[in-house]
Amino acid sequence: MDQSSDPSIHQVRLFLVLAEELHFGRAARRVYISQPAFSRQIRRLEEHLGLALVERSTRRVELTAAGRDLLPAMRALTEAADALRCSVAEEVRTVAGRLVLGSYITALPVVTELVALLQRRHPRLEVDVREVDFVAQTSALLDGSADAVLCYAPVPAGIQTLRLASEPQVACLPEGHPLADRASVSLAELAGTPVVGLAPTVHREWRDFWAADPRPDGTSVSYSTHTATTFESSVSAVSRGHGMRFVSAACRELFPRPGIRYVDVSDAPPCAAVLAWTTARRDTPVVVALRRAAADIAAALRGVPDPRWWHTGFAAGT
The missing domain is CATH 3.40.190.10 (Periplasmic binding protein-like II)
Incomplete structure (x- = not known):
């Protein structure tokens, strides 16, 4: 099987539900999707694997020999995915310490939104927001006095960015x-x-x-x-x-x-509003947490018809 055609965890979960119900209608109702959509996902799983997993008839649904043989591996796959999700959630909860975030205007609504999102996700993380001028928006990153900065591009070499929004x-x-x-x-x-x-x-x-x-x-x-x-x-x-x-x-x-x-x-x-950080601090726990929160805000902004990065009329989740 080509890795480019790997099945999704979602498809595997649907097959495990079907294996328990042995009925497409009941299985679809159990996961709150329509029966045609459920059937399409099972078909795609079979196409990804190159195997028939289910024998279909007007009266009954039975697993093929391949379907029965693959059940243990599929259960192990979903259990591993669940364990990974729990591990990530635990790591997110344990981010603690102090994050210094620079911004050329500290009262911008996006700063308030970003800090609030971080503190909801990481109650033990202290966020220190500092105002930076046109010089310090890069020098504070390079000398380590700030972990990250909200600013406008462009930035010098050695600094990485996440684009939040563009505007004229x-x-x-x-x-x-x-x-x-x-x-x-x-x-x-x-x-x-x-x-x-x-x-x-x-x-x-x-x-x-x-x-x-x-x-x-x-x-x-x-x-x-x-x-x-x-x-x-x-x-x-x-x-x-x-x-x-x-x-x-x-x-x-x-x-x-x-x-x-x-x-x-x-x-x-157009100009771009960005979150910036240095390569050296990219993978520190506080910057990883900040980057994830900023990415969620950026994704929420992409859903706004006229995205302006200072607006807070969007939900970035928890």
Whole structure:
């Protein structure tokens, strides 16, 4: 049997129920699925194995010799799967200690949701949420002062990420800017507006991405003399008319500010909100627990028609 066609544990469990009931209708009712769906799963199991397991007639159902011979192995398989599930559940319950999670805004609803989910799953795990700026969102990972960070991509080499959600970029402009009242602008139209400068200690790839530098048409990007390291300081410079910033579309709802306007950018690439950690800490129990919880939140966000990673109108389970 080719490993690519291995039967599922679910199919094996259904066959064991059929072996006890010897009746498709009763077996289907017992597992709360329709009889046609039950029959299809048994057929697929037989196809995966390349063996007939059941003799069917209008009057009765009997196991074939192969079906009877395989019963002990199938029971052992489901027992092993149950034991594995119990072991994983026990390991999850025993995660304890302290997790340091960085975020550029600690009050984001996604941070609250993630911490709450972790604490429901791991009552003995202490979660310390710390605010990090544009520099510390990577330096805190590399120097070990944070176990993981919620931030926007890109990240330096040596840091791994889990994408939580994607969203558009928008231009943050002074309210008196000639383009501030437009519904949408292009990168070419913004070429003459300087970008508020970030500190040289901010990761270069991240600085370039959030300045759209270089522009698609090769136009050079000019910068103000600022060396901002935080969202607030860079937006404050924008409000004083010193330049512009590219920011995530979430900022419209999260950070309304006097003196600025958020304008759609028609040809800017989307940005990604991520959970980031270093390769060295990837398999520590606290980071494994965090990654699992974040993956569940990311999966829940994929079910939202217009996913925005700061929303909490979804259920990530327990």
